[in-house]
Amino acid sequence: MKTSYKIFTAILCTVLTVLVSCKKDALNVNPTNDLTADQVYSSPAGYKQAFLKIYASFALTGGTGPTSGDLAGIDPGQSDFLRLFWNLQELSSDEAICNWNDPGVYDTDYSMPGSDNIMIKGLYTRSIYQITVANEFLRESTPDKLSRRGITGSDAAAVTRYRAEARFLRAYQYWVLLDLFGNPPFVTEQDEIGKTSPKQIKRADLFKYIESELKAIDGDLASPRTGDYGRADKAAAWTILARLYLNAEVYLGPGNARYTDAVTYAAQVINAGYGLAQNYKNLFLTDNKNTSANEMILTINYDGFYTQNYGGTTFLVNSMVNPAEVDLASFGIPNGGWWGNRSKSTLPALFGDYSGKTDKRALFFGAKTANDDVGTFTDGLRVFKYRNVSSTGAAGGSQNGIFCSLDFPLLRLADVYLMYAEAVLRGGAGGSTGQALGYFNALRQRAYGNSSANLGSITLNDILNERARELYFEGYRRTDLIRFGKYTDASYLWPWKGGVKGGKGLESFRTLFPLPASDVIANTNLTQNTGY
Numbered sequence: 001m002k003t004s005y006k007i008f009t010a011i012l013c014t015v016l017t018v019l020v021s022c023k024k025d026a027l028n029v030n031p032t033n034d035l036t037a038d039q040v041y042s043s044p045a046g047y048k049q050a051f052l053k054i055y056a057s058f059a060l061t062g063g064t065g066p067t068s069g070d071l072a073g074i075d076p077g078q079s080d081f082l083r084l085f086w087n088l089q090e091l092s093s094d095e096a097i098c099n100w101n102d103p104g105v106y107d108t109d110y111s112m113p114g115s116d117n118i119m120i121k122g123l124y125t126r127s128i129y130q131i132t133v134a135n136e137f138l139r140e141s142t143p144d145k146l147s148r149r150g151i152t153g154s155d156a157a158a159v160t161r162y163r164a165e166a167r168f169l170r171a172y173q174y175w176v177l178l179d180l181f182g183n184p185p186f187v188t189e190q191d192e193i194g195k196t197s198p199k200q201i202k203r204a205d206l207f208k209y210i211e212s213e214l215k216a217i218d219g220d221l222a223s224p225r226t227g228d229y230g231r232a233d234k235a236a237a238w239t240i241l242a243r244l245y246l247n248a249e250v251y252l253g254p255g256n257a258r259y260t261d262a263v264t265y266a267a268q269v270i271n272a273g274y275g276l277a278q279n280y281k282n283l284f285l286t287d288n289k290n291t292s293a294n295e296m297i298l299t300i301n302y303d304g305f306y307t308q309n310y311g312g313t314t315f316l317v318n319s320m321v322n323p324a325e326v327d328l329a330s331f332g333i334p335n336g337g338w339w340g341n342r343s344k345s346t347l348p349a350l351f352g353d354y355s356g357k358t359d360k361r362a363l364f365f366g367a368k369t370a371n372d373d374v375g376t377f378t379d380g381l382r383v384f385k386y387r388n389v390s391s392t393g394a395a396g397g398s399q400n401g402i403f404c405s406l407d408f409p410l411l412r413l414a415d416v417y418l419m420y421a422e423a424v425l426r427g428g429a430g431g432s433t434g435q436a437l438g439y440f441n442a443l444r445q446r447a448y449g450n451s452s453a454n455l456g457s458i459t460l461n462d463i464l465n466e467r468a469r470e471l472y473f474e475g476y477r478r479t480d481l482i483r484f485g486k487y488t489d490a491s492y493l494w495p496w497k498g499g500v501k502g503g504k505g506l507e508s509f510r511t512l513f514p515l516p517a518s519d520v521i522a523n524t525n526l527t528q529n530t531g532y
Contacts, residue, residue, distance in 0.1 A: 094492075184515070234272075239265070277446075279291065464484050
């Protein structure tokens with residue numbers, strides 16, 4: 001589906017104008033032009049274009065170039081979903097640190113972003129934007145409107161599939177809001193735009209909504225591994241359900257475990273025909289669609305010519321590289337290299353030997369592991385997990401040697417293996433400790449190239465550490481640390497946790513980020529999260 005993103009660019013100029021622009025109340029938005037819905041949705045092609053826009057809002061930031069944006073109040077270069085999500089999940093954890101003095105960066109490095117933090121506002125608004133675009137499509141694709149507009153037969157059947165995927169994307173973004181913000185504003189296609197300010201939903205109620213949506217669309221999604229690359233299918237929905245259930249005690253409170261359900265849905269994904277890619281590093285190169293497709297469950301697709309913005313994998317490649325340290329051409333960005341992100345010392349320490357000679361997942365370079373100063377570029381090892389080159393070393397497609405054509409693995413099998421293992425160890429029924437150990441060791445065997453590092457038994461702490469080694473810099477870590485009770489606790493520290501060089505415990509309320517102050521002020525239905 002990578003080529004479909006070429007279509008997305010053209011869609012922005014025609015379809016985006018009839019949808020929404022994010023202003024004032026984040027979910028209370030109105031069209032800003034006179035192009036009517038009946039004109040946009042007048043044909044099967046119009047429905048397809050509007051549907052593809054929902055996916056495009058993952059990888060594009062609006063307008064016709066990297067410096068134009070579809071969200072108000074944030075630099076378009078920083079408003080891409082993946083860049084915002086990655087920053088909040090990784091910089092606030094024990095894995096990544098950024099030395100840029102841009103607004104909001106240091107507070108996030110310290111795991112203490114406030115309600116005026118631009119990344120908090122940006123991700124909140126980006127997630128709600130995709131929800132709003134999905135709502136608009138769902139509002140205009142009901143059976144009665146399809147019939148009125150003459151969309152019938154196979155065309156109507158295609159729209160039914162589109163609707164299921166739109167509901168998945170909306171549920172995914174509501175999961176992002178559930179996980180990071182807890183109690184966000186809530187609107188579906190049933191709510192009228194602009195009539196009243198959105199109501200706030202409680203975390204437990206949002207959990208139930210996401211669960212019900214993902215189950216309801218199961219019959220209309222494509223079977224696993226049968227749809228277009230980059231589009232959600234049943235396995236993508238099962239993966240998010242497994243994640244939802246694994247974190248149920250975080251979202252619903254102690255005593256509300258759903259580990260058996262996590263085992264059930266993780267097993268469904270595992271048994272759907274997926275398999276681990278042969279080579280770990282190929283998962284993060286430009287031809288991962290070809291070399292690693294069996295492991296990919298859902299990707300965000302980027303193209304260095306047609307999806308240009310300064311977020312996404314362009315951000316992940318360029319922000320890790322110092323032009324003075326490496327040959328930029330070997331990273332596929334001969335004119336790039338922004339020299340900003342690197343690892344906190346706690347990450348390479350998990351590998352012991354972080355040279356990559358034993359565990360091939362240890363993709364680090366640099367001379368100093370310590371993070372003595374947040375603003376010092378050379379403090380902390382660089383990570384070269386993401387590169388804009390293929391498995392054969394060929395440069396990826398790129399305009400001006402900066403923009404990248406590397407697809408991001410949003411959901412992949414390795415995570416599901418580890419979710420299964422963790423859910424079983426936490427008491428989930430329907431699985432076995434032997435199978436859990438087998439999945440755990442399959443990742444280590446790939447990493448080491450043999451069974452020398454396989455374990456005979458595993459603990460929950462083994463799983464947490466293995467998740468870091470397998471999934472680092474992929475946007476999982478903050479959520480994992482919270483689930484394991486280590487995010488705020490003073491018994492586990494990392495550099496600059498709490499704004500102190502050696503780290504300190506955080507206030508317990510910081511397991512949730514604040515709602516943006518601007519939205520709380522604009523929408524009197526919202527109550528700020530405790531502590532902010």
